[in-house]
Amino acid sequence: MIGSIFIPISVSKAYTNRYKGIKHRKKTKKAWYVYGYDYDEWKETLKFVSHKISSLKALWYKKNLYKIKYYFCNDCEEELPYFSNHWYDKIKECGICESNDLDNY
Ligand SMILES: [Zn+2]
Numbered sequence: 603m604i605g606s607i608f609i610p611i612s613v614s615k616a617y618t619n620r621y622k623g624i625k626h627r628k629k630t631k632k633a634w635y636v637y638g639y640d641y642d643e644w645k646e647t648l649k650f651v652s653h654k655i656s657s658l659k660a661l662w663y664k665k666n667l668y669k670i671k672y673y674f675c676n677d678c679e680e681e682l683p684y685f686s687n688h689w690y691d692k693i694k695e696c697g698i699c700e701s702n703d704l705d706n707y
Contacts (some may be wrong), residue, residue: 634660
């Protein structure tokens with residue numbers, strides 16, 4: 603099924619009220635936020651998004667964050683970015699031409 607995939611990049615704790623000039627008291631509430639990209643499989647676009655999450659989910663996301671890495675496709679002769687995390691370490695197929703002739707770094 604085609605939909606959208608959320609790619610988490612960072613997790614941080616921030617004030618729920620983030621306007622300029624506001625002085626935060628010690629008891630001001632903080633909340634966890636996850637930042638990342640929504641990949642739309644249909645339109646093939648990336649959108650930067652942030653979501654408010656529970657502390658439990660923050661822990662989970664922290665362990666499953668993605669990093670932006672690059673590979674070189676020998677068929678496209680181009681350096682291209684991809685997202686990876688600890689369980690999806692290396693890309694094996696070019697996202698553009700589906701070639702397997704890649705150099706990962
Ligand atoms: Zn390629």
